[in-house]
Amino acid sequence: MNPGASSLLCRRPPQQFFKNDPGATDKITPLIIGGLNNSMNKTHEITELLQAWGKGDSHALSKLIPLVDDELKKIARAKMAKERSGHILETAALINEALMRLIATDGIDWQSRTQFYGLVAKRMRQVLVDYARKQTAKKRGERPEHVDVDE
Secondary structure (H helix, E strand, O other): OOOOHHHHHHHOOHHHHHOOOOOHHHHHHHHHHHHHHHHHHHHHHHHHHHHHHHOOOHHHHHHHHHHHHHHHHHHHHHHHHOOOOOOOOOHHHHHHHHHHHHHHOOOOOOOOHHHHHHHHHHHHHHHHHHHHHHHHHHHHOOOOOOOOOOO
16 A cells, blocks of 8 residues: 555545535534444443442442443453353353352442453453362362361
């Protein structure tokens, strides 16, 4: 590609992309800006709900879950993709277990949604590790209880 070609594309006025409908740029620009504002509002709303939940507002959690559900599903699918095929846990069960463990943790000072997603991903990993340990214990037999013998 010609090094100057990218600069030519950037300098082309938007009207040239819509030769058949010169007013199309006026219709598209608000959609793009509106889409950015909606995602930014959602981001801020998630952070505010996390902070409210951290301060003890239980209603904030019920408002938060529908907003983060899609992202939690993505994280769970990514975690499950690394597991062996035929794994008995499903993504919904993984999400539920991870959230229950996270809810049981008190005193988290939520700073951002990134922190929330990171902690949920960590809890999902812990759920999968615990499950694998239980399966190994079943397969090999429970370990006997350790008893100290005094001489």
